[in-house]
Amino acid sequence: MYTRLAPRTLKRIEDYIGDHLHEDIDLATLARLANVSRFHFARLFRASKGVSPMAYLEKCRMERAQALILEGELQLGSIASLVGYDDPSYFTRRFRHCCGQTPSAWARAPH
Numbered sequence: 001m002y003t004r005l006a007p008r009t010l011k012r013i014e015d016y017i018g019d020h021l022h023e024d025i026d027l028a029t030l031a032r033l034a035n036v037s038r039f040h041f042a043r044l045f046r047a048s049k050g051v052s053p054m055a056y057l058e059k060c061r062m063e064r065a066q067a068l069i070l071e072g073e074l075q076l077g078s079i080a081s082l083v084g085y086d087d088p089s090y091f092t093r094r095f096r097h098c099c100g101q102t103p104s105a106w107a108r109a110p111h
Helices: 007-019 027-034 038-049 053-071 076-082 088-099 103-108
Strands: none
Touching: 007 027, 007 038, 007 053, 027 038, 027 053, 038 053, 053 076, 053 088, 053 103, 076 088, 076 103, 088 103
């Protein structure tokens, strides 16, 4: 029995997440991509990446949001939608939790 995801499987999962950030991604979908049960996938993913699949997904969403904010071409509501948050206020709360400040404050800060 494997204790981590195979590198090729992990890459497939990472690519899927990157390509589908704007969609509702659940554990069952990711587990199907790895051909294992949800429970087993969650354990293997954590062993491979050091975080849970959902924490990794949120990290990817926040990194994409930060890049879009820096581009300065889109409003925050559009950015929230592009990274998978239907509710801009929920996006703002999650962004503050992950990044330590609101998206607008983060945009004004020097980078």
